[in-house]
Amino acid sequence: MASTAAAGARAPAMLVMALVAVVLAATAVWMTWDTRTQLHSLEQELVRRQQGSADQSAEALVLARQAQEVSRDSAAKAALLEARLAEVALQRGQLDDLIQSLSRSRDENVVADIEAAIRVAMQQSALTGSAEPLVVALRSADDRLARINQPRLERLRRAIASDLDRVRSVGVPDIGALLIKIDEVVRLADELPLVSEAAITGRHAGEARAIPAGTASAPVASATVPRKGSAASAQAASAGASSPVWMLAWSRPFDEIWSELRSLLRVTRIERPEAMLIAPEQGFLLRENLKLRLLNARLSVLSRQLDAASADLQSAQQAINRYFDASSRKTQVAVELLRQIAQQSRLIGVPKPDETLVATAAAVAGR
Numbered sequence: 001m002a003s004t005a006a007a008g009a010r011a012p013a014m015l016v017m018a019l020v021a022v023v024l025a026a027t028a029v030w031m032t033w034d035t036r037t038q039l040h041s042l043e044q045e046l047v048r049r050q051q052g053s054a055d056q057s058a059e060a061l062v063l064a065r066q067a068q069e070v071s072r073d074s075a076a077k078a079a080l081l082e083a084r085l086a087e088v089a090l091q092r093g094q095l096d097d098l099i100q101s102l103s104r105s106r107d108e109n110v111v112a113d114i115e116a117a118i119r120v121a122m123q124q125s126a127l128t129g130s131a132e133p134l135v136v137a138l139r140s141a142d143d144r145l146a147r148i149n150q151p152r153l154e155r156l157r158r159a160i161a162s163d164l165d166r167v168r169s170v171g172v173p174d175i176g177a178l179l180i181k182i183d184e185v186v187r188l189a190d191e192l193p194l195v196s197e198a199a200i201t202g203r204h205a206g207e208a209r210a211i212p213a214g215t216a217s218a219p220v221a222s223a224t225v226p227r228k229g230s231a232a233s234a235q236a237a238s239a240g241a242s243s244p245v246w247m248l249a250w251s252r253p254f255d256e257i258w259s260e261l262r263s264l265l266r267v268t269r270i271e272r273p274e275a276m277l278i279a280p281e282q283g284f285l286l287r288e289n290l291k292l293r294l295l296n297a298r299l300s301v302l303s304r305q306l307d308a309a310s311a312d313l314q315s316a317q318q319a320i321n322r323y324f325d326a327s328s329r330k331t332q333v334a335v336e337l338l339r340q341i342a343q344q345s346r347l348i349g350v351p352k353p354d355e356t357l358v359a360t361a362a363a364v365a366g367r
Contacts, residue, residue, distance in 0.1 A: 107150055108364055114141040114156075115360040118353055126304055130175075131167050138164040138353065152363070159359035166351055175301060178344055181337045182298045185316075188334045189290050193325045194283050290319050297341075306345050313342045 121137030138160050145157045293316040300309035317338045324331045 107148065107153060110144060110148060111153070111156065111360050111363045114144065115357065115364075117141065118356060118360075122352065134167055134353065135164065138167065138356070141356075156356070156359040156363050159355040160353075163351075163353035163356045167353070178301050178341055179298060181341050182294055182301070185334050185337050185341075186291050186294045188330055188337075189287050189294070191330050192287070192320065192334060193328050193331070194286070194323055195325055286319070286323055290316055293319070301345060309345055310342055313338055313345070317342075 117137045118134070118141065121133040124133035125131055142157060142160050142164070145153050145160070293312050297309045297312035297316065300306070300312060317335060320331060320334055320338070324334075326332070326335075
């Protein structure tokens with residue numbers, strides 16, 4: 001009975017174990033089937049992916065070939081671009097050189113024009129005696145350089161400014177006024193009295209003063225002689241009150257003869273005897289020679305040969321002082337005019353723009 005009970009007790013346990021075994025076996029079968037299903041799906045997925053990878057690799061290979069072709073084309077294009085870039089760079093360098101050459105040529109042309117204008121202005125200033133043409137040329141040159149505004153021409157601008165200030169600061173003789181004064185002296189040359197003529201004129205004037213206006217009667221003559229102040233007449237007049245009448249009658253003719261003799265002889269101090277030896281016909285030649293001296297001085301002033309003009313003016317002044325009457329008003333006026341002409345002609349002339357010419361030569365040479 002006990003064994004029966006034990007057998008009856010083991011039976012449910014066995015059943016439970018069998019159920020558990022069945023469940024475990026079913027679970028194992030299910031898991032195996034599920035695993036096989038997953039493996040199959042994994043195999044399919046792997047095959048699909050492998051096929052996709054093969055397609056992608058083929059596509060990548062195609063793309064790689066295309067990329068290689070593109071890279072080859074790009075390399076060719078890059079080489080072509082580099083060649084063209086080098087050509088463009090070379091052309092740009094040549095263009096820059098050409099532009100610089102053109103710019104330098106333009107600057108050189110401007111500098112040459114400035115130099116030519118300054119030289120023409122120098123000739124005009126030499127002909128006219130005025131500094132205005134040179135000042136205008138220097139101003140125009142400075143304006144042209146200011147419009148160009150090239151640093152390499154700054155030295156030329158500084159030289160032009162220096163010469164412009166120097167030209168403005170100097171004194172320039174008034175050529176027109178000098179010519180007018182020389183013409184006035186030439187006009188006065190025909191009216192200047194010679195020393196010999198002045199002496200003759202003075203002697204005649206003295207004789208006219210010594211001879212009375214009327215000698216019809218003795219009382220008039222006796223009254224005239226004391227009025228001239230002769231020593232003999234004064235003595236006769238003073239002794240007339242105490243002398244007899246017959247002595248007065250005899251002394252009067254002798255007094256008149258003595259007065260005539262004194263009027264015929266004059267003693268004069270002459271510092272330049274050659275001036276008194278000039279005859280009237282020689283006076284004409286002397287005046288013409290003086291005119292020629294003055295005309296030579298006039299031509300020298302016109303040609304800006306101030307040294308030659310000064311020499312001619314000095315020679316003319318010496319001739320006037322030697323042969324013409326210095327006490328005459330016209331002679332004094334002529335001498336004063338010559339002195340003014342000589343003084344004004346010694347003024348500083350128009351200076352040359354040497355700094356500008358040197359700077360233009362340096363600019364043309366490219367320094």
